[in-house]
Amino acid sequence: MAFLNERMETLSxxxxxxxxxxxxQKEIKRTYDNVECFRNRMDEKGLKPEDIKSLEDLQKVPFSxxxxxxxxxxFGLFAxxxxxxLRFHASSGTTGKRIVVGYTKNDLETWAECAARMLSAIxxxxxxxxxxxxxxxxxxxxxGIHGAxxxxxxxxxxxxxxxxxxxxxxxxDFGATVLCCTPSYxxxxxxEVNRMGVKDQLxxxxxxxxxxxxxxxxxxxxxxxxxxxxxxxxxxxEVIGPGVxxxxxxxxxxxxxxxxxxxxxxxxxxxxxxxxxxxGELVFTSLTKEAFPVIRYRTxxxxxxxxxxxxxxxxxxxxxxxxxxxxxxLIIRGVNVFPSQIEEVLLKTSGGDLTPNYQIVVDRKNNTxxxxxxxEMSEELFADEVRSIEDIEKRIxxxxxxxxxxxxxxxxxxxxxxxRSEGKAKRVIDKRNLH
Amino acid sequence: xxxxxxxxxVENKKGRLSAILNLLAENDVDLSxxxxxxxxxxxxxxxxxxKPELAKKILNxxxxxxxxxxxxxxxxxxxxxxxxxxxxxxxxxxxSIEYMYAFDTKLTGKAIMVAKTENVKAxxxxxxxxxxxxxxxxxxxxx
Numbered sequence: 001m002a003f004l005n006e007r008m009e010t011l012s013x014x015x016x017x018x019x020x021x022x023x024x025q026k027e028i029k030r031t032y033d034n035v036e037c038f039r040n041r042m043d044e045k046g047l048k049p050e051d052i053k054s055l056e057d058l059q060k061v062p063f064s065x066x067x068x069x070x071x072x073x074x075f076g077l078f079a080x081x082x083x084x085x086l087r088f089h090a091s092s093g094t095t096g097k098r099i100v101v102g103y104t105k106n107d108l109e110t111w112a113e114c115a116a117r118m119l120s121a122i123x124x125x126x127x128x129x130x131x132x133x134x135x136x137x138x139x140x141x142x143x144g145i146h147g148a149x150x151x152x153x154x155x156x157x158x159x160x161x162x163x164x165x166x167x168x169x170x171x172x173d174f175g176a177t178v179l180c181c182t183p184s185y186x187x188x189x190x191x192e193v194n195r196m197g198v199k200d201q202l203x204x205x206x207x208x209x210x211x212x213x214x215x216x217x218x219x220x221x222x223x224x225x226x227x228x229x230x231x232x233x234x235x236x237x238e239v240i241g242p243g244v245x246x247x248x249x250x251x252x253x254x255x256x257x258x259x260x261x262x263x264x265x266x267x268x269x270x271x272x273x274x275x276x277x278x279x280g281e282l283v284f285t286s287l288t289k290e291a292f293p294v295i296r297y298r299t300x301x302x303x304x305x306x307x308x309x310x311x312x313x314x315x316x317x318x319x320x321x322x323x324x325x326x327x328x329x330l331i332i333r334g335v336n337v338f339p340s341q342i343e344e345v346l347l348k349t350s351g352g353d354l355t356p357n358y359q360i361v362v363d364r365k366n367n368t369x370x371x372x373x374x375x376e377m378s379e380e381l382f383a384d385e386v387r388s389i390e391d392i393e394k395r396i397x398x399x400x401x402x403x404x405x406x407x408x409x410x411x412x413x414x415x416x417x418x419x420r421s422e423g424k425a426k427r428v429i430d431k432r433n434l435h
Numbered sequence: 436x437x438x439x440x441x442x443x444x445v446e447n448k449k450g451r452l453s454a455i456l457n458l459l460a461e462n463d464v465d466l467s468x469x470x471x472x473x474x475x476x477x478x479x480x481x482x483x484x485x486k487p488e489l490a491k492k493i494l495n496x497x498x499x500x501x502x503x504x505x506x507x508x509x510x511x512x513x514x515x516x517x518x519x520x521x522x523x524x525x526x527x528x529x530x531s532i533e534y535m536y537a538f539d540t541k542l543t544g545k546a547i548m549v550a551k552t553e554n555v556k557a558x559x560x561x562x563x564x565x566x567x568x569x570x571x572x573x574x575x576x577x578x
Contacts, residue, residue: 393476
């Protein structure tokens, strides 16, 4: 059982809390001094950074939300001048506009350390060859794991996503020992590997999978089909990216690296902090971030925290797999999708007068998420010429792709054919059973 | 002549076409011609009927989307080259055809072609000037 940073990972709870308080006070001060939105919210409550004298005092501090990232887009929440920013990452917002975050040199170092702690915790060393099939780009997946792999001195195959046959051949040729990708893509790779009959040519021993919800039965399936141990990783672009929390070899929940991120569980309706062991919405406060600090950021993920020490020796608490969302966000092929984004696209493409009735249907076939959008035909959209209807269909499809970053299949359906309950159309049907 | 055609949106789903045609039958709407344009995702059913306004009303009431469109109806010889002659005239006069279909009539040795073009009125005049026969309503609809 290897540690990347044994002292920090095994601090006693009392010492850990001391570190947290010291860092929290500085983080709040830094954010208050440099981020107008946060300062205003604190002032409204009559709070000053000096009022945070204990970890419990954090409960008085106002929350922050995903919506803030849109309202202050692009750099309004940055706490450092762009001169000190080394990199940007972005992800989808609740509407068409995406959200952007920035990293200083230290932030990139923190991120690499957090994700690297996981690699060490699951037995990955500088002897390993890590195949990173997460997308590289503005998405945090690829670069996040990449930084962690470099941190521990492992060799990286930065293959990014797509082209399954080439992925498999590369893993064989380069002797990859660790696979990193979304769990659904791992399922797909496993299936292809067995179909091609090349499982015995693979040297894989373990895999790091995240960016979308997955179940224990998917874990079993991946472990069997690829002959590896499969581990879960959690993170949000807003907080830092993958590596906020990770499993160790015990596979008994994901350790949240509490010297960098302070976690709370709240009642999503009242905002009250819930007692230890409760299930509720996960809220994060960064403790060491410079460019993009987050204070009491509402993740909308519903989960439970485990405070008991882990058999691995780490004292940092563990979060269970998120059991759902307190908003309507969907994760499709690793991409965050909000129904409001689809509504916006339909409004735009239908001439702007009305939003056609629609329904999102998500399913999983052959280990890949299927994403269908049914749109009710209307007098306004219908035309005698097939071409003009097909144009609408194509426009919606193209616009969805550019807004969401993933492809959806658009189906024009009969008016009033989308199932309604109490007069309201059911917007989302998710058949995947991921929780 | 210029006649009214019903264009009906048909969702790509089992039984849709049957439901639409049964509705028309129950209301005594007589079909003179029918054409179904299909794509992978949906169909557009085009109909020439004796009571277009009534048909539209009935279909609308049961939630079916219908548009009434003006289209051309021209008599052509039911003989080799009959259709070619008309298309040739349109081509030489630079008229593009959006879609077309043809059907048999009571007129011996004749058929009727239905076509959608831009500015149907001008095209109709053009065809008459070029000596094509203008069908009467009786030729198109059975009364």
